[in-house]
Amino acid sequence: MTALLRSRPLVILVYPQVEHEKDYLYHWMPFSLLTLAKPLLDDGLADVVIFDGNQRPAQEWPGFLDEHLDRACCIGISIMTGGAQIRHALDMAAVAQERPGCPPLVFGGPHVNVLAEQTARHELVDAVLIGPGQASMPAFVDAEVNGRSWETVPGLLAIDGPRTIRGPANPPKTGNLGGYPWHLLTVADYIRDDPTVAPRTLNYVSSQGCVYKCQFCYELTYQRKYSAMEAGAMLDDLADLADRYDISGVKFYDADWFVKIGRATEFCRLKAERNIALAWAASINPNDILRSRKQKLDLLPAIADSGCRRLLMGIESGSDRVLREVVRKDISSAQALDVASDIAAHGILGAYTFIVGFPDETDDEIEQTYSLIEQISALDPRPETRVHLFGPFPGTPLFDQALERGFAAPTTLEAWANFDYYDSQTPWTGTEMVARARAYTRLVKAPGAGR
Ligand code: B12
Incomplete structure (x- = not known):
């Protein structure tokens, strides 16, 4: 052998x-x-x-x-x-x-x-x-x-x-997720004390692809066919990880963990039935919550009961024009605030990301974003907020618009190697804009400092 x-x-x-x-x-x-x-x-x-x-x-x-x-x-x-x-x-x-x-x-x-x-x-x-x-x-x-x-x-x-x-085309169909060969990694090295989730938290990805159309996002270009593990298979994996590595929390980093709301509620039901006592956190699109309301599914109470501690959501902007015409988020700023309030009312920590510096975004529209952040920050529990500078990612519709407005994109792999989106990269973002974005990035930081 x-x-x-x-x-x-x-x-x-x-x-x-x-x-x-x-x-x-x-x-x-x-x-x-x-x-x-x-x-x-x-x-x-x-x-x-x-x-x-x-x-x-x-x-x-x-x-x-x-x-x-x-x-x-x-x-x-x-x-x-x-x-x-x-x-x-x-x-x-x-x-x-x-x-x-x-x-x-x-x-x-x-x-x-x-x-x-x-x-x-x-x-x-x-x-x-x-x-x-x-x-x-x-x-x-x-x-x-x-x-x-x-x-x-x-x-x-x-x-x-x-x-x-x-070679022939490789269809954007994914699948075959879960049941990974964990022995190839020293899993213990990835477990961390995450004050927003649990003292022994591990990350996990349970789906690939996304169904939304945010114009700055790579998923839009890639057009992977959305594919997700079933709730039961996910829990098999998590129970196994909990058993082997003594984890107490899991942080899902799917593009959007809630694309299938039925999968989410089934996860909560089975998790309780199987008595799997893990705290968890996941990424969500605001429209998932609006959809769950329309379908009369009690999503937020179910996930709060199931140990969901934190929801990560891209709100992107406080300006309705930017949300509608630039990002195509299919949500208004009032709906975003309403969804964030609902999340807080269920005792879940919201973590909201925003973007400033879109092509042609006006100063007034940026002010609207900061004003929404202020309103959201008044919620209890006080949400985390993170403000990104708009980064034109190749292949996305907003990349082409950024080129038209004078963004100079690398043209070789070598040049991409030295390209950093963290700094201001577009001619219309200045140091003041960068400094303000950083000041409004407020996170629950210190490991061990939380619950
Ligand atoms: C985890 C993560 C990170 C981690 C990376 C560490 C890690 N070990 O993964 C961290 C937090 C460091 C990170 C950082 C950033 N990230 Co990130 N991140 C992710 C995230 C959420 C999950 C990645 C993942 O595990 N996916 C699951 C696996 C199964 O999918 P996958 O990686 O796409 O792999 C598949 C294929 O791509 C392909 N494949 C991948 N590798 C290889 C290799 C070979 C040889 C082959 C054949 C195939 C292949 O096959 C895989 C199976 O289908 C993704 C979004 C997502 N959900 O995918 C974003 C994502 C990868 N990140 C992205 C970006 C832009 C960033 C940042 C640059 C953003 C920023 N604000 O600056 C930063 C980096 C730097 C910085 N300044 O901080 C983009 C990448 C877009 C692009 N054009 O490259 C993504 C796709 C998010 C998005 N939708 O925009 N990220």
């Missing part, structure tokens, strides 16, 4: 470091890589090792390569736009490529999904896999191990000078 396992090829998966905003206190498990590793292991195609740059310093990368490179059939690297992740990815790729016999370096993830060609042109990138990796990664490994042409790999794009290789 050991000999058999040894003879299997190895896939190295890398999540390069994301340089967190200064006030991010927590670490997230790299679910992107777990979703790729799962089918590789389940189908017996390869063994997998993960290097999480958010947990291990870059200096450990050469030693990691010494240990694993001789068995590796490829290195898969995940990248998102911003946060210097691309820079760390390229640094790591350069170190790997210097090694004799380095296997192909294949890139995937959110940045690839919007700028595939630009990424594939980079000399350190052997191929990109566009779209969800659940199907494309096993197909790529199969091609490498069994000598099949890269043209058979869904979502593949490789550009080497004048030569281009393209």
Whole structure:
């Protein structure tokens, strides 16, 4: 058995470091890589090792390569736009490529999904896999191990000078979530004391995709078919994690955990029935609450009873014009305040994000956003608020508008590597706007300080 396992090829998966905003206190498990590793292991195609740059310093990368490179059939690297992740990815790729016999370096993830060609042109990138990796990664490994042409790999794009290789389309269908190979990570290292949830909180992603149309968001471009774990399967996983790692809370980082309201209420029902005593937090769109009211589902009482401590919601703006015409949030500022009040009335901590600096946004509209923040901040429990500067993300409708208004976007992967959305990036955002946004970012910060 050991000999058999040894003879299997190895896939190295890398999540390069994301340089967190200064006030991010927590670490997230790299679910992107777990979703790729799962089918590789389940189908017996390869063994997998993960290097999480958010947990291990870059200096450990050469030693990691010494240990694993001789068995590796490829290195898969995940990248998102911003946060210097691309820079760390390229640094790591350069170190790997210097090694004799380095296997192909294949890139995937959110940045690839919007700028595939630009990424594939980079000399350190052997191929990109566009779209969800659940199907494309096993197909790529199969091609490498069994000598099949890269043209058979869904979502593949490789550009080497004048030569281009393209695989068939990789449908934006996701699925195959949950039941992850946790042993590939040191899960204990990701558990943190989260004052807004519970002393031993772990993050979790239970769905992919989103059904809303916010014009600044990457999900709109990617158009993944929404796919979610059933409530029961989610609870199986959480009960297992609670058992193995003694967690007391879970923080869901789905794009929107509440797309299927029936799934949410079923989760609460089953959680009580199975006596799973975890506190939890999740992301929600204000329209989910409005929908639940229309459907006469008592969503907020159900989730409050079920141990939901915090809801993260993008409100984006206090201006009805911006909400309607720029963001297309399908909600008015009055409805946003009403929903936030309802959340507070149920004793749940609201965490609301806003964006200032949209193209053509007026000073008066920005004032309306700050005034809404003031009104929301008067609620009890006092919600968290976070004000982002508008960041034009490639592929989104607002990116094109920003270009028309003089935003200078990077045009190569190398240039994206040094691009940071945290700073003011558009010609119409000045230092004063940045300072005010930071001042209105008010979080429950200190771990251990809360309940
Ligand atoms: C967790 C998270 C973070 C964590 C990252 C740590 C971690 N370990 O994940 C933190 C908090 C650090 C973070 C930061 C930021 N994030 Co973030 N984050 C997320 C979040 C909420 C979940 C990621 C996740 O686990 N998804 C679940 C997995 C299964 O999906 P996935 O990552 O997309 O992976 C799939 C595919 O992309 C593909 N794939 C991924 N990697 C690879 C690799 C290979 C080789 C292959 C073949 C395929 C492949 O296959 C996977 C399975 O289908 C997503 C939103 C979301 N729900 O996805 C945003 C998201 C990834 N973040 C985003 C952004 C923009 C940021 C910031 C830059 C925002 C900012 N305000 O500055 C910051 C970074 C820097 C900073 N200045 O702070 C965007 C990325 C858009 C883009 N164009 O790249 C997203 C998509 C949110 C959004 N809708 O806009 N983020």
